[in-house]
Amino acid sequence: MNSYNNIKNTQNNQPGYLDKGLSQPLSAPKDELLLVEDLSVAFVQYQKGLKQRNLEVICDLDVSVKSGEIVAVVGSSGSGKSLLAHAILGILPSNAKVSGTISYNGEALTVERQKLLRGNQISLIPQSVNYLDPLMRVGQQVQNTIKTKDAKAVQEQLFKRYHLSEAAGVLYPFQLSGGMARRVLVATAVSGGARLIIADEPTPGLHPEVVAETLSHLKELASQGCGVMMITHDIEAAMKIADRIAVFYAGTTLELAPIEDFKDRGEALRHPYTKALWMALPENDFKPIPGFQPTPADLPSGCLFEPRCQLRTAECSADRPEMRDLRGGKVRCIHAT
């Protein structure tokens, strides 16, 4: 994961990036818990000599999450999905440049607010047990995230709620089984009473039962009124619980579609990539999409999917298409109907 750590550090460009132009209230509807608009994340990289370049890993990304809703952000590996989570939480490395707007609960999510809210109102469910301190007992780690005085009692309650025995609290991360580790990570994430939960790849290489259990935890959180953003490459897991799916490709969202549109031969879907992705599933045509996802250093000038698209025309390579509303969803394609 930490692939961006090998990029050289430069001065910190992060603070204040979101403050620009935020004096005007955002156009966010009241019911949107999280609204991300035109988000771009770039890293400064040194090339030969002292030449710098900006490597844009996320560009013009739009996504939103309502309270009580699960939105799955689905994309293949290496498309920068984790960075989206880190950008929302404000834990990107210091050489990252962020632009665009993120608003939480109708108000701009500034660096200060991110600091204030992360760990309590907004929390992360990470990918694996590697996200726990290897030398600290897990009970203690959960208590660390609880800011109130009765941390120990809260932790014990949480463990009970997630069917973790009392003895599990004194274990070290390496002693946890896959399922226990997932439950500890979920318990950590909900310890602060979060209203927005970002689950970053919560079901990687897990046993089907554990996947089902993890998904049911997310579903339960949503039913309690939390907004859940589930970042995953597992479209099938996303189908099971999500209300909407955002299709992530080469650092941007190509389509936002309600879950009901993912059916039959994908006629209801909007973007050619989404359709191709849907048809590539084993239970559909199992037909791969030819070509490769472009790397951040080598993005096409026009539509990001244009080189692989079957509907492409000359106009496609001219400009990046804007996100537009279409049939109850959103799409970034000039040909979509």
Add this chain to the structure above:
Amino acid sequence: MNSAKYVFGKTLRMISLLIALCIVSFILVKNSPIDPVQAYIGADMMRVSEEQREQIAENWGLDKPPVEQFFNWAGAIVKGDFGSSMIYREPVIDVIGKRFAASLALMGVAWVLSGIFGFIMGIVAGMNQGKLIDRAIKWYCLTLAATPTFWLGLILLMIFSVGLGWFPIGLGVPVGVLSENVTLSEKLYHLILPALTLSIVGVANIALHTRQKLLDVLASDYVLFARANGESGFGLVWKHGLRNISLPAVTLQFASFSELFGGSVLAEQVFSYPGLGQATVQAGLRGDVPLLLGIVLISAVFVFTGNLIGDIICSVVDPRIKEGRSSV
């Protein structure tokens, strides 16, 4: 059960190491240009006839084949008889005992100082990666890592003893005072400069390792998650950083006994400090074979013990080793 096996394995390793060391040292000394009879007679050379020399050689078994000589010597070593030092005219074990006590004070002070300061410097540098303080510490450490101990000792002597006159030029005690009248403060006074030399050189290793380890920890997934959970700043380093960097630092510090010993040989020579290091140089230069072999064996045990303590601390403190062993 498991720890008994562990101790047994380590003991076996130590014994095999010592046997190998005995064989190698014996071969080296046997093939060195030192003539033990000549070294023994020393200044009385003119008064000892050729026949008497042969008698000495016969008495010592030097006329026997090398393998038999080795077993004679090794047999005595096993019984704890290291022979007599030719230059000090005392049993080797007594010489080493006295010298080792003096060296231990010197090395102990240097070891503790370099450990503490190196660790702190490493943390400061790691927490301020890329900033001026980090670059200064890195520069300092890399420069010192490339500095010979004896050269630094000479520089300190020139500045603080010769130039400023703050410290004695050398030796472990004042000149012209009976050994029973030497006070502790006088001993400490003589210890400061050699100990300082060893400490200054010693911090580089531990500081650079600690710095790198802290950078690794700060870039780790679990620190990222801790930040996502609202932890930050010094509290975060304190909670997750120290826990994860102190173990390797302690292990490294115990494993550095060999460098410490090597450094003390050089520093003691420069400061004429009467420790084991100086005795080593003397034994080597003046062909005192029993003393040299004795020191080689004792220093091997010393270095091995350091590594062993590091290992044990690691396995007792690190839950991944401790509880991992008991649960598997």
